[in-house]
Amino acid sequence: MKYKILEKPECEKAYELVEEALRKRATIILFACCRVEYEGRALSQLNWGERIILIKPDGSFLIHQDKKVEPVNWQPPKSRTRCYLKGDRLMLESHRRTPKELLSVEVRHIQFINYANVEDYEELEQAGYEKDMSDMIMKRPHIIEEGFTPKTREYAVEHGFIDILGKDSDGNLMILELKARKAGVNAVKQLKRYLQDMENTDNAYLKECKVQKKKIRGLLVAPSIMDDALELSEEEGIEFVSVEPPRELKRDKKITLDAF
Template identity: 30%
Template sequence: MRIVVARCQVDYAGRLTAHLPLALRVIMVKSDGSVLVHADGGSYKPLNWMSPPCTLREGVAEDGVPEWTVTAKKTDDTLRIRLEEVIHDSEHELGVDPGLQKDGVEKHLQELLAEHTVALEEGMTLVRREYMTAIGPVDLLCRDAAGASVAVEIKRRGEIDGVEQLTRYLELMNRDPKLRPVRGIFAAQEIKPQARTLAKDRGIDCVVVDYDELRGLDDPSLRLF
């Protein structure tokens, strides 16, 4: 990521036109090619920006002032940034971001289901949390009422990637004579229709769990129906 603090003027032309008069601002150039112009206010939202795919060309205006021209590849939109005075210019390698984890809900959900395995299936008992395989840990290893092994993958939102992940775990676990046969349960607060279809095709059961009910916040005695 490149961060530039500069006294600049910004003009956007294309499907609409917009003008930012000369002022001190922060310009961010991200590795995906996006360019964002921020003020010291307005929370997270930039004053103006260009989303990728786009190209950034650094040049000099006729009067000798440095000027950036950011052009969208799919449209005629152009963002022109005139840098009257550059206060700071630096580049930083941020690496791959693991993504946002919202207040530990997924981890807490795993803890709650480990304590209340009957929410997954009647007669289910816990063998171990974070059962390690050669490609990573399965959230829960359980046994059903018949004593068969069950691998449980837990997500906040159940999508196709989660089903694929559980499929890989099951393939490895079913090679272990001490565990097999191992079936899978895909548990989440919400499961996308595509993920549910794929899970059914792979012989994986889907269980939608109520986080608040597991936390004890949803008291059935307070319900009217």
């Protein structure tokens, strides 16, 4: 990894380092006192304070305070960064073309600035999310109940998308709402809205899959459920099924003779 670091540089030296880093498409980190203005879909202003400024080669521009996970201001990839000097201040600007947005940072009292040419070609692998639960249920529908037949995923209704739509062994319609973490009251309310959407609609899908509208069952599927959510689900006639999301990453899978 090639990198450069300057401690407590004058703004002119910092400007030269940023220009060099932008030419080399390097990742830039500044810890400095700055003031921030944003103009675009809205307007915002952040007065002087010590912050971390992170500029990535893909155009991402992030400003972090000493609290919270999310940046306080940011611009997405494909934004264009430029820098210039204004008196004794270093000015950084991030321009986004569509929609038009401008993030302007006035910098003073730089503690340190560095850039590095980072090499990282790996993609993040994830497990234990709703998508993984959905994949698992589609392959092994019996974990919901014997006789359950899933028909479709991400089915659009007025208030969102039903995670899995299917039918039970008696031909009743089943609406599954999946949560990879402990389910709360909001999950119950969300599922209730989906049930109302299906009950209030002469749905073409029901005709296509020839499911008689005898009964529409709502199932909240999650590892566990909060007490108040369980109480509400029982009041609304919503069923709860405890299912743990799979936790296995692809890289953990080993090829054995069972695969042949």
